[in-house]
Structures are given as C-alpha cells and as structure tokens.
Amino acid sequence: MQENEANSLLQDFIEKCQMHNLKVTPQRMAIYREIVDSTEHPTVDTMFQNVKKEFPNISYDTVSRTLLTFAEIGIVDLVEVYGGAKRFDPNVATHHHLHCVSCSNIYDFRNDEYNNLEIPDHVRQGFTVLTSRVVLKGLCDKCSNPGNVSP
Ligand SMILES: [Zn+2]
Numbered sequence: 001m002q003e004n005e006a007n008s009l010l011q012d013f014i015e016k017c018q019m020h021n022l023k024v025t026p027q028r029m030a031i032y033r034e035i036v037d038s039t040e041h042p043t044v045d046t047m048f049q050n051v052k053k054e055f056p057n058i059s060y061d062t063v064s065r066t067l068l069t070f071a072e073i074g075i076v077d078l079v080e081v082y083g084g085a086k087r088f089d090p091n092v093a094t095h096h097h098l099h100c101v102s103c104s105n106i107y108d109f110r111n112d113e114y115n116n117l118e119i120p121d122h123v124r125q126g127f128t129v130l131t132s133r134v135v136l137k138g139l140c141d142k143c144s145n146p147g148n149v150s151p
C-alpha cells in the first residue's frame with residue numbers, strides 16, 4: 001500500500017473514532033492497520049493471530065469486540081457469511097464479492113453496472129433497500145486448476 005493512501009486511511013479511521021467517541025488506542029490502531037492490510041476478508045481468529053504478534057497480551061475477546069464496534073460505526077463491513085465464522089471487510093466502498101465454495105476465499109471485484117442495479121418494483125414495495133452487493137459463488141482459479149501452483 002502506498003504511504004499516502006495508508007495515511008489518509010488512518011486519518012479517516014481516527015476521524016470516525018472521534019465522531020463516535022471511541023478512544024484511539026494503540027491496540028485499536030493495530031487492529032485497524034491489520035485489517036486494512038488484509039485482502040482476505042479475515043475472521044476474528046485470523047485477526048487475533050496476527051494482532052497477537054504485536055500485542056502478545058491482547059485477548060481474543062478484545063479483538064472480537066473491537067471488530068464488531070468497528071463494524072457498527074462503519075469503519076469495516078461485515079461480510080455476508082451465514083452460519084460460518086463472521087468475516088470482516090476493510091473496504092466499505094461499494095464493491096462485489098466472489099465466494100470460492102472450495103477454499104472459502106472471498107475476492108473483491110468492481111463493476112459499475114452492478115453498482116447501479118435496478119431494484120425490481122415488487123421488492124421495493126415491501127422492502128427499503130439501503131445497499132446492494134452482488135455475490136457470485138463458484139471456484140477460484142486455484143481451486144478449479146489444482147495443478148496450477150501460483151507463485
Ligand atoms: Zn478457491
């Protein structure tokens with residue numbers, strides 16, 4: 001990640017915390033930095049393992065609560081996973097997901113047409129749509145070509 005981009009993300013993070021009276025602690029900063037650097041839509045467990053390297057005394061509970069608080073105030077997004085472990089998304093801008101049903105990886109993709117999906121009338125009648133995301137399930141490149149070991 002470019003340094004400028006990282007700085008502006010951090011600035012954004014600090015502003016959102018202040019807006020919601022959330023103290024910016026070194027641990028919260030570390031959790032935020034970790035998730036922003038992650039491209040894998042991590043679970044609490046993955047996040048805990050990584051943050052622990054920097055803060056050996058941090059508890060699983062703290063990481064879990066912090067991520068849920070971040071999700072509540074719009075710093076991260078909760079990924080649409082039902083039944084499995086919660087996963088978090090540092091990208092709160094409109095984007096869409098590819099879910100690999102084999103390795104459970106989630107990949108981001110952008111598509112302008114999907115961003116402007118037209119909501120059918122019969123849906124609008126009984127439901128107020130706030131956001132929309134297209135989720136495509138399938139097999140990622142690695143899983144559909146197990147012989148191809150990517151570098
Ligand atoms: Zn896969």
Ligand SMILES: [Zn+2]
Pocket residue numbers: 041089091095096097107108
């Ligand atoms: Zn995503």
